[in-house]
Amino acid sequence: MQMKVGDVMSREVRTVQPGQRILEVASLMCLYRYHGLPVVDDAGRLVGVVAERDVLHSLFPTIDSLVAEGMHGVDLDRQLETYGEVLERSVEELMTHSPISVDPEMHLLRAATVMVRHNFRRIPVTEHGRLVGMLSLGDVHKAIFHANITGALAR
Template sequence: MLVQDAMTRAVRTVTPETRLYEVAALMCINRIKGLPVVEDGDRIVGIIAERDVLHRMFPRLDELMAEQGPISFEEMESQYREVVNLEVRDVMSTRVITVPPDYPLLKATSVMVSHRFRRIPVAVDGRLCGMLSIGDVHKALFLKHMRLS
């Protein structure tokens, strides 16, 4: 099986200029954990994941080490409004790993597993053509090998 046999072709995307509150709404309402960031229609320039939004609220390790008193998690939580007013470009990951649609499905899965990804963009020449998730892989394998006759 190839990636193109299992990937999702209709992919929601955002741009670097998209406000994080729009991303957060998409993620919360549609249960989406990550979105490709594109420019010029389909050129992949980054990935924005749920954890990217939430990590922006957490102090870095060096900040924690320098802290002179108890940490106020309530204060950290109140930063959420500030974080969601940022643009995607402020928090997205720009190191994007993709797989091509004609890649063997289990080879793509091994790339995902080795990087601890649950989903990976499918691209040709840097242009998005789909997304592949662990769930897509499982579903494709199940349908291929467990069809009831």
């Protein structure tokens, strides 16, 4: 039996839009423990992914400030104070554009290989550019486990 992404992916996916403020995204991340969210346009096409690391990366000192002040000269407390400014930015400003995705017809292990190669715990599933689901490593493992345990119990 060939296992496909579409057989095990989550179809109920929380999304955000490019024009939303990071404040809304950060609220969702903190409240629901999302580590990242797919970004879709009005037609449901996947245009990006915004992750916690994208938000936090905005707080890091710039290369210019590190060169000017040196690593020990950067005021990290002052950097933290800029978080309020980050929350006012748009999703489009911070998101990863043109994200990697998989197709629902892709073999499950091929999709898992893509995920592991890119160090992703979850990946968007798209069909003709439209977001149709999300696949997590947990989904992959659970599907393989169930397929094998069912076979083992039948023996």
